[in-house]
Amino acid sequence: MTLKTLLAGATLALGFASGAFADAHQTKVGFVYVGPVGDGGWTYEHNQARLAVEAEFGDAVETVFVESVPEGPDAERVMSQMALGGADLIFTTSFGYMDPTINVAAKFPDVKFEHATGFKRADNVSTYSARFYEGRAVQGHIAGQMTTSNVIGYIGSFPIPEVVRGINAAYIHAKAVNPDVEFKIVWAYTWFDPAKEAEAASVLIEQGADVILQHTDSTAPQAAAQSAGNVVTFGQASDMAEFGPFPRVSSIIDNWAPYYIARTRAVMDGTWTSTDTWDGIGAGMVGIGEISSAVPAEIKASAEALRDSLADGSYHAFTGPVNKQDGSAWLADGETADDGTLAGMNFYVEGITGDVPQ
Amino acid sequence: MDLSSINPVLLLASLMVAATPILLAAIGELVVERAGVLNLGVEGMMITGAVCGFVVAVGTGSPWLGFIGAAAGGAFLALLFGILTQYLLSNQVATGLALTLFGLGLSALIGQGYIGIKAPSFPDWHIPLLGDIPVIGPIVFQHDPMVYVGLILVAATWWFLHKTQSGLVLRAVGENHDAAHALGYKVTRIRILAIMFGGACAGLGGAYLSLVRVPQWTEGMTAGAGWIALAIVVFAGWKPWRLLLGAYLFGGMTVLQLNLQAAGLAIPVEYLSMSPYLATIVVLVIMSSGRAPGSLGRIFHASR
Numbered sequence: 215m216t217l218k219t220l221l222a223g224a225t226l227a228l229g230f231a232s233g234a235f236a237d238a239h240q241t242k243v244g245f246v247y248v249g250p251v252g253d254g255g256w257t258y259e260h261n262q263a264r265l266a267v268e269a270e271f272g273d274a275v276e277t278v279f280v281e282s283v284p285e286g287p288d289a290e291r292v293m294s295q296m297a298l299g300g301a302d303l304i305f306t307t308s309f310g311y312m313d314p315t316i317n318v319a320a321k322f323p324d325v326k327f328e329h330a331t332g333f334k335r336a337d338n339v340s341t342y343s344a345r346f347y348e349g350r351a352v353q354g355h356i357a358g359q360m361t362t363s364n365v366i367g368y369i370g371s372f373p374i375p376e377v378v379r380g381i382n383a384a385y386i387h388a389k390a391v392n393p394d395v396e397f398k399i400v401w402a403y404t405w406f407d408p409a410k411e412a413e414a415a416s417v418l419i420e421q422g423a424d425v426i427l428q429h430t431d432s433t434a435p436q437a438a439a440q441s442a443g444n445v446v447t448f449g450q451a452s453d454m455a456e457f458g459p460f461p462r463v464s465s466i467i468d469n470w471a472p473y474y475i476a477r478t479r480a481v482m483d484g485t486w487t488s489t490d491t492w493d494g495i496g497a498g499m500v501g502i503g504e505i506s507s508a509v510p511a512e513i514k515a516s517a518e519a520l521r522d523s524l525a526d527g528s529y530h531a532f533t534g535p536v537n538k539q540d541g542s543a544w545l546a547d548g549e550t551a552d553d554g555t556l557a558g559m560n561f562y563v564e565g566i567t568g569d570v571p572q
Numbered sequence: 573m574d575l576s577s578i579n580p581v582l583l584l585a586s587l588m589v590a591a592t593p594i595l596l597a598a599i600g601e602l603v604v605e606r607a608g609v610l611n612l613g614v615e616g617m618m619i620t621g622a623v624c625g626f627v628v629a630v631g632t633g634s635p636w637l638g639f640i641g642a643a644a645g646g647a648f649l650a651l652l653f654g655i656l657t658q659y660l661l662s663n664q665v666a667t668g669l670a671l672t673l674f675g676l677g678l679s680a681l682i683g684q685g686y687i688g689i690k691a692p693s694f695p696d697w698h699i700p701l702l703g704d705i706p707v708i709g710p711i712v713f714q715h716d717p718m719v720y721v722g723l724i725l726v727a728a729t730w731w732f733l734h735k736t737q738s739g740l741v742l743r744a745v746g747e748n749h750d751a752a753h754a755l756g757y758k759v760t761r762i763r764i765l766a767i768m769f770g771g772a773c774a775g776l777g778g779a780y781l782s783l784v785r786v787p788q789w790t791e792g793m794t795a796g797a798g799w800i801a802l803a804i805v806v807f808a809g810w811k812p813w814r815l816l817l818g819a820y821l822f823g824g825m826t827v828l829q830l831n832l833q834a835a836g837l838a839i840p841v842e843y844l845s846m847s848p849y850l851a852t853i854v855v856l857v858i859m860s861s862g863r864a865p866g867s868l869g870r871i872f873h874a875s876r
Contacts, residue, residue: 250791252680252687282792367834373841400833401841407795408786410826413590417830420586421577432793433688434786441693441787456688571841 241482243267243474244301245279246292248308248431249406255431255451256405256468257281260307260330263470270475274482285310293318297325303481305474306330308405309374315339326486328477331376333557335488342473345494346376347383347556348524349466350427351531352502353448355520356464357425358388358395359513360446367418368399369411369428369435373571375559377429382563383531384427387520389565397566398423408434419445426461436462446508453503464517465503472498492553495525532556537564578831584711584824588719591823593618593777593785593794595722597801598808598815599729600773606733606810607766608746608867612668613653614774615798616675621646621775622782623679626686626789635694635783639718639776642783646775647768649675654767658760661871672798680791691787694718718780723816725773730812742766746865749872759872774798807853809862817859822852 245264249257264277278301283292289311296304297318303326306315312332319327319339327339335341357366366388370377381399388395398421400414411430415438418426425446428435433454439445439461447457449465473491480486493499502521505514523529534545539562545551560570597614604611611617624645629638653671656662694716697703702713733739742762745752749759781797782789800822808814825848832844 250680252683252791254687254790398834398836400830401845403841403845404795406792408788408790408793409590409593409781409795409797412786413586413827414830416586417827417834420579420582421831421834432790433788434790437690437786437788456690568836569840 239274240276241271241274241303241478242299242301243275243277243478243481244293244296244299244304245277246283246289246296246304246306246308246311247279247281248283248285248310250281251279253406253431254433254454257307257431258452259468260305260470263474266471267474267478271478271482275478283311285314287314290314290318293327294321297322301325303328303478303486309372309376326477326481335490337488340477340487340489340491342477342489342491343376344468344470344499345492345531346466346468346500347379348494348531349500349502350380350383351387351524352517352521353427353464353466354384354387354389355391356505356509356513356517357384357427357446357448358390358392360463360509361388361392361395361425363422363424364392364394365396365398365422366425366427367415367421367423368397369414369418369426369430370399370401371405371430372403373401373560375557378562378570379556379559380427380429381566382559385566386532386536386563399566399568401571402430404430406431408432411435412438415439416442433457449503455503458504459506460508462506463509464505467501467503469499469501492557495521496527538562539564539566577835581707581710583827583831585714586827587820587824588712588715589785589823590827591819592719592722593780593797594801594804594822595816595819596718596725596777596780597774597798598804598819599722599725599812600770600777601801601805602808602810602812602815603729603733603742603773604766604770605805605868606746606865607742607763608749608865608870608872609657609763609767610664610668610869611650611653611671611767611770612665612802613649613671613675613798614770614801615794615796616672616678617646617649617771617774618675618778618781618798618801619679619792619794620649620675620682620778622778622793623683623686623789624775625779626691626782627682629692629779629783630686630689633692635692638691638783639779642775642779643772644775646771646773646778648771649678650767650771650774651764653771654764657871658763658767661873664869664871676792683789683791686789687791689789691783691789694784694787716784718776718784721776726812726816733812743865746867749867749870753872753874759874763872774801777801804852804856806862806864807856809856809859810865811862814856814859814862818852818856821855822848825851 247257251261305328307330309331315329331343412434415435419442428450436457439447447461453465530550532551534549535547536545538544621642625638625642628641629635656667699713703709753759804818808818829844
């Protein structure tokens with residue numbers, strides 16, 4: 215971790231050196247990334263949105279970023295240096311940056327912070343996230359019908375509400391179309407480690423899974439499924455279209471660009487306020503990648519119908535009756551989950567085996 | 573919990589695959605450290621090897637040429653380290669750390685146009701006769717050739733260090749470079765060669781990830797494997813066979829804990845996740861009677 219610190223420090227130093235000559239009226243926007251921009255998934259899409267901000271505002275905005283910042287005290291230091299370097303707005307793009315963001319924001323009241331996927335806010339800290347679970351519902355719908363072994367493997371990253379929500383949404387919708395479906399869940403405890411992700415995928419395949427859902431950032435599980443030959447996968451965070459039409463049959467695509475552009479504009483206009491944004495398919499923050507030709511037409515049609523009903527709000531991905539894992543009632547018939555419960559979700563729904571690591 | 577879903581044959585077979593990148597990198601570092609040089613740049617050399625191997629394999633369509641390219645790339649980076657530490661007498665720890673930073677950046681640069689490209693396939697060997705033995709065949713004799721290259725390297729390193737005169741000289745250089753110098757051995761030259769061997773091995777380990785294990789190029793894909801290789805060298809007491817045990821133990825626990833998770837074992841996942849590290853440390857510490865080479869990490873200059 216020391217190395218990454220040094221690297222981050224060096225990158226920042228370079229940033230300062232070049233920033234010293236920048237126009238004083240430029241708005242400076244910083245981005246803190248958890249993985250490398252070339253991960254092909256989560257961080258890649260955040261960086262695409264950063265590039266979109268640059269394209270939108272041209273010389274009026276300068277962006278800086280530091281990649282592969284560990285979640286923890288190091289992140290705090292990176293953010294502090296960004297703020298000291300003159301950043302007006304800083305996007306911290308991983309759940310684990312939540313407390314560091316709050317701490318640093320308290321020291322720099324004039325700098326605006328935007329924390330992705332968290333739930334702690336302050337006067338100068340907004341949170342934003344996407345309703346990825348809507349995409350997971352569509353994935354579950356397809357996965358439940360594509361599996362022949364009825365075993366679906368799920369590679370989790372960390373047991374945080376974001377990931378647990380995705381597992382539940384996928385499970386509910388897989389179960390709805392295939393009552394015999396079973397989920398095998400493996401926690402990798404990393405967002406990005408291609409070798410470990412590949413191993414996790416191989417293990418799940420060896421144990422009978424013929425559909426792999428991943429909530430980690432690299433494309434390694436796609437490659438593992440490809441070499442196995444008969445295993446279905448879904449792109450995570452980014453389209454991962456290079457693995458289509460099979461094994462990758464669809465994907466969840468994060469589209470942060472409109473939000474990043476809007477928030478940058480708000481800082482430039484002086485209209486920025488602390489908000490909590492949670493947009494889904496309808497607002498365009500979550501995209502469903504093209505459902506490939508490997509999926510039978512009727513499944514594709516019903517998946518697209520599900521996607522559209524989620525988008526126009528006529529259907530909620532968590533609609534009762536749904537029980538918790540222990541059998542106790544959670545949502546009554548027709549009741550939909552409230553955002554507070556979803557944001558802090560730390561339980562599995564009925565039918566999933568195993569425990570959420572606490 | 574359903575332990576019957578774990579197939580022990582597949583588990584043991586994937587153990588050998590999971591251990592190979594660490595094993596390759598660690599055996600190279602072992603030789604370097606036995607020659608009295610501490611190169612902390614294993615991670616950087618691995619990732620450089622990963623990208624060089626990938627680029628060459630994609631360009632030529634041959635994974636074998638890819639591995640040769642990876643070894644060359646790793647050795648080149650190691651040579652930089654060698655020149656800095658052996659001729660310009662820079663601090664080995666700082667230079668090694670810098671080498672890791674440099675390797676991570678360099679690999680990201682070289683790999684720019686290679687994200688999302690598929691590597692040429694590197695098929696498993698199904699060794700005739702041996703591969704047909706029930707149980708043992710699928711575990712030991714049906715892997716890709718690099719698994720065996722790793723094993724051969726361990727055996728060859730042991731043989732070289734303990735059974736040849738050159739190995740004795742290399743160890744002498746590592747134990748006491750002044751004495752070795754007084755006896756007329758070329759300390760610097762021997763160390764440069766050892767460093768380049770270490771770099772080549774680390775490069776092979778990295779390329780094993782990008783060409784076989786994952787197999788594709790992703791920035792930062794070694795994700796700390798180089799540091800684990802470094803740790804295993806120390807915990808193995810600088811002995812080749814213990815290093816093999818350590819690497820297999822680590823690889824085995826990594827695969828086993830994922831299997832147990834998937835099977836739904838009622839042990840908290842946190843403990844399973846830390847188990848590879850704990851088990852490797854505990855076993856190797858219990859066995860340990862190793863002693864660091866006497867001149868490890870010390871700067872050698874003939875006039876002092």
